[in-house]
Amino acid sequence: MRPREFDLDDIVDAAMQVFWQRGYSATSIQDLVEGTSLGRSSIYNAFGSKHELYEHSLRRYQELKARKIAVLFEPGSVKERVRQLLMDVVDEELGDEKGLGCMTANAALELASHDEAIAVIVSQNYNYLEMVLYGVFCHAQENGEIASNKNARALARFVLSTIQGLRVLSKGCLGQNRRQLLLDVVDVTIDAL
Numbered sequence: 196m197r198p199r200e201f202d203l204d205d206i207v208d209a210a211m212q213v214f215w216q217r218g219y220s221a222t223s224i225q226d227l228v229e230g231t232s233l234g235r236s237s238i239y240n241a242f243g244s245k246h247e248l249y250e251h252s253l254r255r256y257q258e259l260k261a262r263k264i265a266v267l268f269e270p271g272s273v274k275e276r277v278r279q280l281l282m283d284v285v286d287e288e289l290g291d292e293k294g295l296g297c298m299t300a301n302a303a304l305e306l307a308s309h310d311e312a313i314a315v316i317v318s319q320n321y322n323y324l325e326m327v328l329y330g331v332f333c334h335a336q337e338n339g340e341i342a343s344n345k346n347a348r349a350l351a352r353f354v355l356s357t358i359q360g361l362r363v364l365s366k367g368c369l370g371q372n373r374r375q376l377l378l379d380v381v382d383v384t385i386d387a388l
Contacts, residue, residue, distance in 0.1 A: 288365035
């Protein structure tokens with residue numbers, strides 16, 4: 196057997212770009228051949244199937260995006276940090292000229308309702324963000340930044356839903372007031388904390 200002449204991480208990154216642009220269902224093996232510069236047999240030998248390559252790609256996307264939540268651990272008030280997280284989402288969406296959106300949200304909408312493996316990956320990602328937000332909000336309650344009578348778990352889920360809502364709303368509202376619409380959502384979310 197010949198040794199591999201390619202880096203698996205590079206192939207996953209290239210495949211991630213193809214899946215992110217086209218979605219799982221619209222991506223053909225030929226699209227992946229062209230996007231990764233690998234032959235069909237090399238793709239199947241390395242990953243087993245298109246679906247397994249998609250799973251690897253989705254996890255890779257989530258690894259890259261997980262760095263974005265580092266803002267929650269920086270100095271400053273919890274409201275400032277959550278606002279920054281939400282503004283990063285707004286800026287990312289407004290700067291997304293290709294209209295790719297969030298690959299995790301795309302996977303949730305396209306596949307999670309009928310594909311258990313993808314539902315697990317999406318759920319793990321959402322659960323991780325919820326857990327981080329919950330920890331941040333509990334700490335903020337201990338410091339008196341957030342009222343102790345508010346449900347920290349519900350607030351975490353609210354902010355998680357707001358992030359996904361911003362992404363979907365941004366895709367559906369392409370008018371001139373798009374930025375203001377998203378900023379209004381951010382402002383109301385911060386006021387709710």
